[in-house]
Amino acid sequence: MKWDEFFVTGDPLIYGADVSIVLTVIGILFYLTYFKKWKWLWTEWLTTVDHKKLGIMYIASAVLMLFRGGVDALLMRVQLATPDSKFLDSQHYNEIFTTHGTIMIIFMAMPFLIGLINVVIPLQIGARDVAFPYLNAVSFWTFFIGAMLFNISFVIGGSPSAGWTSYMPLAGNELSPGPGQNYYLLGLQIAGIGTLLTGINFLVTILKMRAPGMTLFRMPVFTWSALITMIIIVFAFPILTVALALMTFDRLFGAHFFTLQGAGMDMLWANLFWLWGHPEVYIVVLPAFGMFSEIISAFSRKTIFGYKAMIWAMVIIAGYSFLVWVHHFFTMGQGELVNSVFSITTMIIGIPTGIKIFNWLFTMYKGKISFTTPMLWSLGFIVNFVIGGVTGVMLAMAAADYQYHNTYFLVAHFHYVLIAGTVFSCFAGLIFWYPKMFGYKLNERIGKWVFWVFNIGFNVCFIPQFILGLDGMPRRVYTYSAASGWGNMNMLSTVGGFLMGIAFLILVYNFYYSFRYSERENTGDSWGLGRTLEWATTSAVPPHYNFAVTPTVDSFDPLIKMKRNNVNLKPKIEDIKKIHMPDNSGVPFFMASFFFVAGFGLVFEWYWMGIVGLIGVFITLIIRSFDKNEGYYVSEEEIKETERLTV
Amino acid sequence: MAHAEVHDHNTPLEYQSETGRLNILGFWVFLGAEIALFSTLFATYLVLMYRTGDGPTPHELFELKGVLIETFLLLTSSFTCGIAIHEMRRRNRKGLFIWMIITLALGAGFLGYEIYEFVTYVHEGAAIGTSAFWSGFFVIVGTHGLHVTMGIAWITLILIQVARRGLTPQTSAKVFISSLYWHFLDVVWIFIFTAVYLTGMVLHNG
Numbered sequence: 004m005k006w007d008e009f010f011v012t013g014d015p016l017i018y019g020a021d022v023s024i025v026l027t028v029i030g031i032l033f034y035l036t037y038f039k040k041w042k043w044l045w046t047e048w049l050t051t052v053d054h055k056k057l058g059i060m061y062i063a064s065a066v067l068m069l070f071r072g073g074v075d076a077l078l079m080r081v082q083l084a085t086p087d088s089k090f091l092d093s094q095h096y097n098e099i100f101t102t103h104g105t106i107m108i109i110f111m112a113m114p115f116l117i118g119l120i121n122v123v124i125p126l127q128i129g130a131r132d133v134a135f136p137y138l139n140a141v142s143f144w145t146f147f148i149g150a151m152l153f154n155i156s157f158v159i160g161g162s163p164s165a166g167w168t169s170y171m172p173l174a175g176n177e178l179s180p181g182p183g184q185n186y187y188l189l190g191l192q193i194a195g196i197g198t199l200l201t202g203i204n205f206l207v208t209i210l211k212m213r214a215p216g217m218t219l220f221r222m223p224v225f226t227w228s229a230l231i232t233m234i235i236i237v238f239a240f241p242i243l244t245v246a247l248a249l250m251t252f253d254r255l256f257g258a259h260f261f262t263l264q265g266a267g268m269d270m271l272w273a274n275l276f277w278l279w280g281h282p283e284v285y286i287v288v289l290p291a292f293g294m295f296s297e298i299i300s301a302f303s304r305k306t307i308f309g310y311k312a313m314i315w316a317m318v319i320i321a322g323y324s325f326l327v328w329v330h331h332f333f334t335m336g337q338g339e340l341v342n343s344v345f346s347i348t349t350m351i352i353g354i355p356t357g358i359k360i361f362n363w364l365f366t367m368y369k370g371k372i373s374f375t376t377p378m379l380w381s382l383g384f385i386v387n388f389v390i391g392g393v394t395g396v397m398l399a400m401a402a403a404d405y406q407y408h409n410t411y412f413l414v415a416h417f418h419y420v421l422i423a424g425t426v427f428s429c430f431a432g433l434i435f436w437y438p439k440m441f442g443y444k445l446n447e448r449i450g451k452w453v454f455w456v457f458n459i460g461f462n463v464c465f466i467p468q469f470i471l472g473l474d475g476m477p478r479r480v481y482t483y484s485a486a487s488g489w490g491n492m493n494m495l496s497t498v499g500g501f502l503m504g505i506a507f508l509i510l511v512y513n514f515y516y517s518f519r520y521s522e523r524e525n526t527g528d529s530w531g532l533g534r535t536l537e538w539a540t541t542s543a544v545p546p547h548y549n550f551a552v553t554p555t556v557d558s559f560d561p562l563i564k565m566k567r568n569n570v571n572l573k574p575k576i577e578d579i580k581k582i583h584m585p586d587n588s589g590v591p592f593f594m595a596s597f598f599f600v601a602g603f604g605l606v607f608e609w610y611w612m613g614i615v616g617l618i619g620v621f622i623t624l625i626i627r628s629f630d631k632n633e634g635y636y637v638s639e640e641e642i643k644e645t646e647r648l649t650v
Numbered sequence: 651m652a653h654a655e656v657h658d659h660n661t662p663l664e665y666q667s668e669t670g671r672l673n674i675l676g677f678w679v680f681l682g683a684e685i686a687l688f689s690t691l692f693a694t695y696l697v698l699m700y701r702t703g704d705g706p707t708p709h710e711l712f713e714l715k716g717v718l719i720e721t722f723l724l725l726t727s728s729f730t731c732g733i734a735i736h737e738m739r740r741r742n743r744k745g746l747f748i749w750m751i752i753t754l755a756l757g758a759g760f761l762g763y764e765i766y767e768f769v770t771y772v773h774e775g776a777a778i779g780t781s782a783f784w785s786g787f788f789v790i791v792g793t794h795g796l797h798v799t800m801g802i803a804w805i806t807l808i809l810i811q812v813a814r815r816g817l818t819p820q821t822s823a824k825v826f827i828s829s830l831y832w833h834f835l836d837v838v839w840i841f842i843f844t845a846v847y848l849t850g851m852v853l854h855n856g
Contacts, residue, residue, distance in 0.1 A: 134672045134676060135676060199683055202679075203676050203679045206679050210675070211671075211672060211675060237679060237682055237686070239686075240683070241683050241684070241687035242687075245694070249694065249789065252778065252789065256778055256779065258778045259780075259782040259785045260785050260786070260789075264703075265705075266702065266781050267698075267782040268701065271694065271697055275694070628804075628811070629807070631820075
């Protein structure tokens with residue numbers, strides 16, 4: 004392989020990206036060296052097993068990926084703004100919509116939610132950490148390395164271009180030669196390990212680590228949504244693991260699972276992909292529902308309406324999430340009986356979702372509502388998500404889907420679900436729990452600007468796409484003729500896209516502004532409206548052991564009851580006992596780094612490198628197995644000092 | 651996290667520490683994920699069962715004798731693994747070692763036969779790239795074989811730890827978890843024996 008095949012060449016946009024990557028890396032290295040931050044980086048972050056820090060790293064990575072995926076989106080919108088545009092060629096356009104979709108789902112939405120789950124859930128159930136803190140670090144680092152492996156594809160070797168769904172035979176060796184598609188397979192495979200481990204970890208954490216007295220039906224709705232999400236992850240992600248492995252065997256070892264030759268079956272890929280892919284939709288939307296429940300309840304100053312109905316609705320949604328996958332390809336020849344069955348199961352999912360919408364509305368009914376930014380995002384969610392839901396039921400009708408399929412109507416629909424559901428919830432949750440992570444709130448005035456610019460931009464971007472879709476514009480085309488008459492609507496959509504981009508920049512500015520000027524919180528209950536245990540910590544940012552004394556719970560919304568009874572949250576000095584905590588470890592970081600070596604080798608089919616990487620992974624596993632990892636005790640004196648308790 | 655635990659005399663050694671209990675539950679959840687993984691492989695195999703293309707059919711190549719020996723070896727190893735755990739609970743370290751080593755030897759025998767079987771098929775013109783059917787066959791049986799290989803290596807490492815540190819709540823939880831894994835592989839093999847070999851020989855008469 005020659006150098007100009009290894010690095011992607013010829014496109015000024017790529018050269019610009021090369022330069023900015025090099026400059027950023029140099030800048031970071033300079034900063035770390037000049038300010039002597041290397042040791043801090045290693046001991047505080049790279050080796051941490053603290054769920055709060057891992058959560059923050061998840062969220063920071065997700066925001067970075069939101070930027071990357073957002074730039075992809077804006078490039079597409081520039082290309083489509085005018086008919087017969089020459090801004091991008093067809094191959095480049097294909098690569099960009101592939102990376103946009105993959106990054107936004109796998110490397111933005113999921114890590115953002117898992118990050119918030121990491122920060123909040125152990126606090127919400129009154130635990131010191133997750134059940135397996137070390138495994139949590141492995142989860143983060145495999146996700147991060149998988150994401151990096153996927154992301155370098157656009158400067159080294161070339162990006163995948165078969166769509167985020169990677170249908171066969173398009174994604175096979177004949178039609179997608181080169182390393183691009185391998186990046187997709189290996190990047191997702193490595194990140195998928197992390198997701199599965201997160202699923203196991205939080206399932207056990209929520210089942211076994213709850214504070215005394217917190218029965219299942221006293222758990223906050225967000226905890227419930229996380230529990231149900233983890234169950235979906237545990238059963239859905241192995242399907243993706245297998246599907247990716249089989250396609251890898253097809254491409255690397257000449258197997259015939261999905262190929263046209265050798266009696267393979269291309270539709271098998273579509274089925275396996277969506278058997279994972281549809282539950283994946285609920286993996287990224289159920290935690291969103293959970294967070295909105297918390298936020299709407301807090302800022303309406305009312306307990307959630309229909310708590311049990313909310314939970315059973317999520318359980319039903321989780322069950323049905325495995326029974327609807329065929330609706331992604333109604334037009335691909337299953338026949339009317341199969342299509343009818345899946346059409347009905349799909350429409351049924353609308354019922355529990357509708358129940359949830361009504362419960363949120365009834366929670367607000369007669370509530371004393373504060374229109375803070377998290378609440379604004381929640382209200383925006385309800386309105387916009389209903390548009391996504393209703394168009395979803397339209398698409399669920401198999402016969403009608405023959406018209407909508409593969410048009411911009413579908414594109415608009417799933418953006419209404421995923422942006423209004425997942426992205427809005429990520430913003431809402433981030434703002435809501437921001438003081439829990441950093442000890443100060445994001446500026447509300449700037450936050451409202453972000454909300455309004457984003458919301459208006461979002462609707463200006465995607466409502467025209469419904470119209471374009473009904474007018475017959477197919478998705479995944481890199482340009483269209485002026486005679487089609489789609490030019491004006493596309494230009495409008497692009498304007499909306501850029502408004503969302505501007506909102507993102509204002510949000511980033513808000514991170515900076517609030518870091519500099521926001522008032523520092525001095526209580527655990529920053530909004531003054533907390534209902535659940537994460538707001539019952541003594542300081543705004545909980546210490547690494549979370550609670551000096553494990554709280555006990557005897558009701559739903561326990562903090563509300565504590566406040567009503569004027570319970571002093573400050574722990575009594577005689578209750579302080581030494582606390583056992585897990586040790587930090589650098590092994591997960593190295594394990595993931597070896598995964599990177601192995602993945603990179605397999606992407607280029609350099610098997611020696613793949614083997615070296617895998618041997619490295621096994622060595623880290625053996626090191627871990629022999630490690631006694633007994634943890635350490637936080638002494639009573641240290642706790643008393645942290646909690647500012649004096650005799 | 652806490653290590654100081656109250657437990658009565660009848661609590662099995664592996665359940666005596668909080669970490670041990672959490673790890674065991676976590677591993678059961680992991681086995682749930684493994685069931686999803688193998689289910690997907692079985693579904694794939696059954697979908698591709700008749701898609702032999704120009705390659706040989708399983709009816710032409712499968713031989714009952716080797717498969718029966720493999721089955722016998724692996725099923726017996728599950729039994730000896732059970733005895734090993736029984737010995738562990740009796741605090742009999744020597745018994746644990748003897749029965750676990752027999753288990754591993756039976757597992758290695760199983761692997762030997764499987765590798766021999768794979769080599770034979772490749773010589774007879776059936777490799778992973780021959781047809782969709784053989785891709786499915788090699789991947790499902792190979793994934794199981796890879797699990798057995800990992801199991802042997804893993805249990806060996808744990809036995810070294812038991813030899814060095816003795817039977818503590820920590821090491822015994824590890825032994826117990828690895829035994830769950832071993833029994834699970836046995837169960838998967840029963841399904842492979844039925845869905846792959848028996849159906850391959852009986853249903854594939856064409």
